[in-house]
Amino acid sequence: MGTDAVILCIGRELLKGTSLDRNGHFMAGRITAHGFRVRRILILDDDPDDIGDGIRHALSLKPRFVITTGGLGPSFDDMTERCVAQALGLPLALHAEALEMVRASYHRQLLRELVDSDEITAEREKMAFLPAGAVPLENSIGAAPGARIEHEGTTLILLPGVPEEMQALFEEHVIPLLREVGPSLIHLERDLDYPGKDESSLSVVVNQISKSHPGVYVKSRVRGAGRNLSIRITLYSEGRDEQEVQGRLDAAEADLRARLGLERTR
Amino acid sequence: MGTDAVILCIGRELLKGTSLDRNGHFMAGRITAHGFRVRRILILDDDPDDIGDGIRHALSLKPRFVITTGGLGPSFDDMTERCVAQALGLPLALHAEALEMVRASYHRQLLRELVDSDEITAEREKMAFLPAGAVPLENSIGAAPGARIEHEGTTLILLPGVPEEMQALFEEHVIPLLREVGPSLIHLERDLDYPGKDESSLSVVVNQISKSHPGVYVKSRVRGAGRNLSIRITLYSEGRDEQEVQGRLDAAEADLRARLGLERTR
Numbered sequence: 001m002g003t004d005a006v007i008l009c010i011g012r013e014l015l016k017g018t019s020l021d022r023n024g025h026f027m028a029g030r031i032t033a034h035g036f037r038v039r040r041i042l043i044l045d046d047d048p049d050d051i052g053d054g055i056r057h058a059l060s061l062k063p064r065f066v067i068t069t070g071g072l073g074p075s076f077d078d079m080t081e082r083c084v085a086q087a088l089g090l091p092l093a094l095h096a097e098a099l100e101m102v103r104a105s106y107h108r109q110l111l112r113e114l115v116d117s118d119e120i121t122a123e124r125e126k127m128a129f130l131p132a133g134a135v136p137l138e139n140s141i142g143a144a145p146g147a148r149i150e151h152e153g154t155t156l157i158l159l160p161g162v163p164e165e166m167q168a169l170f171e172e173h174v175i176p177l178l179r180e181v182g183p184s185l186i187h188l189e190r191d192l193d194y195p196g197k198d199e200s201s202l203s204v205v206v207n208q209i210s211k212s213h214p215g216v217y218v219k220s221r222v223r224g225a226g227r228n229l230s231i232r233i234t235l236y237s238e239g240r241d242e243q244e245v246q247g248r249l250d251a252a253e254a255d256l257r258a259r260l261g262l263e264r265t266r
Numbered sequence: 267m268g269t270d271a272v273i274l275c276i277g278r279e280l281l282k283g284t285s286l287d288r289n290g291h292f293m294a295g296r297i298t299a300h301g302f303r304v305r306r307i308l309i310l311d312d313d314p315d316d317i318g319d320g321i322r323h324a325l326s327l328k329p330r331f332v333i334t335t336g337g338l339g340p341s342f343d344d345m346t347e348r349c350v351a352q353a354l355g356l357p358l359a360l361h362a363e364a365l366e367m368v369r370a371s372y373h374r375q376l377l378r379e380l381v382d383s384d385e386i387t388a389e390r391e392k393m394a395f396l397p398a399g400a401v402p403l404e405n406s407i408g409a410a411p412g413a414r415i416e417h418e419g420t421t422l423i424l425l426p427g428v429p430e431e432m433q434a435l436f437e438e439h440v441i442p443l444l445r446e447v448g449p450s451l452i453h454l455e456r457d458l459d460y461p462g463k464d465e466s467s468l469s470v471v472v473n474q475i476s477k478s479h480p481g482v483y484v485k486s487r488v489r490g491a492g493r494n495l496s497i498r499i500t501l502y503s504e505g506r507d508e509q510e511v512q513g514r515l516d517a518a519e520a521d522l523r524a525r526l527g528l529e530r531t532r
Contacts (some may be wrong), residue, residue, distance in 0.1 A: 013487060013500070015304040016455075017295020022286065024309065029283020038281040043307035044292065046485070050306065059321055073487055074466035076473050108467075109422065116463040117470070123466040123473075142488075162488050188527050189282075198381040200340035200372075200389040200409070207342050207389075219312070220341055220409075221279060234334070 003185060004063035005031050010045045010070035010080055011161055022164050022192050023069045030170065031065075034178040034236035035185040037236075039063055046071065051083035059087070059154060064181070066154055067174065070161030072144040074123035080158055081147065085131035090128045098145045099128035105143040134158075137173040141165045146173060155181075157176040186245050189236040189254060194220075194260060199231055205232065205259045213252040215239070243255050270305040270329035271297050274320050276336035276346055277310045277427055289335045289432050291420060297331075300444040301451040301504075305329055312337065325353070325420060330447070333418055333440065336427030338410040340389035346424055349414065351397035358395045364402035364411045365394035369447075371409040392413035403439040407431045410437060421447075451502050452511050455502040458520060460486075462528060465497055469524045472499065477524065479518040481505070 007027050016143040024041040024186075031038050038062055044054040051071070051175055058066045071080030081255060085092045091172040093204040102125070127144045137146030142165040147158040159166045194202060199222050210218045217236040235252050257263070268426040273293055279285040290307040297304050298369040305327055317337070324332045337346030368391070372384040393410045394401060403412030403423075407474040408431040413424040423440055425432045460468060476484045493532050501518050505511040523529070 013483060014291075015294055015307065016298045017291055017293075017304075018500070019487075020288065020291040025280075025283055025286040027283075028281055037480070038283075039311065040320070041281065041309035047303065053327075054306070061319075073469075073488070075469045076476060077485055109464075116467070121466060121470070123469045127466075169498075175488075198375075200387060200393075201382070203341045203389045204387070210342060218372075219278060219343055221277075221285075222339070244440045 002062070002064055003036045005029075005036045005063065005065040006058040006061055006063045006065065007041045007245050008051075008058060008068040009041065009043045009161075010046065010051060010068060011043075012077075014043045015045055023161065023163060025071070026163070026167060027067060027170060027174075027231050030175065031067075031178065032187060034175070034176065035187055036064065038048045046077045046079065048079055048083050048086070050161065052087045055084055055087040059151070062113075063154055066156045067159065067165050068156070069159045072127060072146070072158060072160045074126055074143075077124075078144075080131055083135075084156060084158060088131060088149065090131040090133065090149075094125070095128055095130045095134065098130055098147075099125065100138060101138050101145045102143055103129050105139065109137055109143070116142060137169055139165055139169060139184075140172065141168045148173070149179075185240060186242045187236075187238045188242075188245050188249060189234055190249055192233045192235070192253070192256065192262060194231040194233055194262065195204065200265050202231055202233075202260075205256070208259070209252055209256050212255065213248065215248045216252040218252070218256075268328070268330055269302045270327065271302045271331040271333060272305050272324040272329045273307045274317075274332065274334040275307065275309045275326060275427075276312065276320075276334060277309075278315060278343075280309045281311055287427055289427065291332060291432060291515055292429070293335070293436060293440075296441065297444065298453060299443070301448050301453055302444065303328065304389065311413075312343045314345055314349050314352075317345065317352045321350055321353040321409065325417070329421065333423045333425065335425045335432050338412070338424060338426045340392055340395060340409075344392075347396055347400075350415065350422060350424060354397060354415070354422075356397040356399065356415075357387055359398045360391070361394055361396045361400065361402055364396055364413075365391065367402060368394050368409055371405065375409070393395075397484045398459055403435055405435060406438065407434045414439070414443075415439065444499050451504050451506060452508045453502075453504045454508075454511050455500055456515055456517060457501045458501070458519070458528060459496040460499055460528065468497055468499075468526075471522070474525070475518055475522050479514065482503075482518040483515045484518070484522075 014021045028038045109115045110118040134147040135150045149156040280287045294304045375381045376384040400413040400415045415422040
């Protein structure tokens, strides 16, 4: 199994320009640091066909992880569990442990006077319906539990969309899993800022570095506009041995600095 | 042809948590306001297989527009034109008008002392290679022209990834096109902030409103965390007649306010 992850961010507000999605960015940084490659991020509408299609598309890439965020709440347009169940050909079933989590959450919220009752209404119970075989993931902040499902070598993880809840579940449930199944690949990168403004002449040098250092990925990116342009060059490499990866980056960085006349500042 | 648009944001830095993509959000807001529905946003890696796969996936949704951002620069890892050409089965060809745009851009940049020479190197010329039949779109800020391609009822628009350049091309080339082919559908929405903190009991009301007002889409979304939770309810409707859409929203809003005991503040 590979080290790819696909992120699905679910919510109509993200497609209307109402809300800027930051969940994908947050998860991408944490997943990358743990040695996985985020292969793709999809932002999907609150629509069963779109969500189902997005899940099937993500699974078609055969990633190690598919992580969804959004659509786990009590609302009729929160439909992630249902769509995941359908895409995997699994029934949706009331999960006793998940129901206990929901019940405990509303009980805590009642004690803190955040809700008027801890009665389990149909809307609240809905959050405890998971695809059959899923493991619920406790939500320490909100009511909706997350879920983990194994499917043909891919682990699907369903997280809520409220950023604070997503981040809490990510730290509590996803990070330990990434550490456990981690590829033990070391991923290292270095940024160099180039004061020049002309990416096209820089790219001659960048292309040469890429060719002479095949284990190093070199990327240049223009920042700013007009007279405030600068170019950030990122050197990136990965491997099982940290010293080996560092050595490759050292060599490429030295070569790049020599060709660009950039002094080493650290 | 429908009113769907799919946005593809291309750049490895967006998948590593290095950069937060704001281009998708910007375009989604502008496209929505012009009466189109952003069906999906995909964030793709700088990898020919991934970009090709993303383009084919976007085209499979048969949208009216596919808009890409990123990957038009002079660098070896800027490969959007090449991947689009390949996905559409078109050759990549040096476009005389695009080459003139690139030439004129470097000439302007030389006059402003932003570059040392306006010579058309291979890296600069690369930006004038477009899929055969594409129309180049002038870039008033940077060097890389955009491109517009018609394909089986879908208009593909390729824009640069530097936000300032993307926004300039969007305003100059995409907005007039959206206006021209616009569905003349009116899209209206209203937000109501509900001071309550319990989305699950609110969702009973939201579900009732959805059922009694079939032309109105109702969405509730929790904002904040802990004691700072509030709930934003969005009412959304669309149609060809503005008064009709307003009327539907008026009725749903009045019904919602009555059920929640919310006073009208405007």
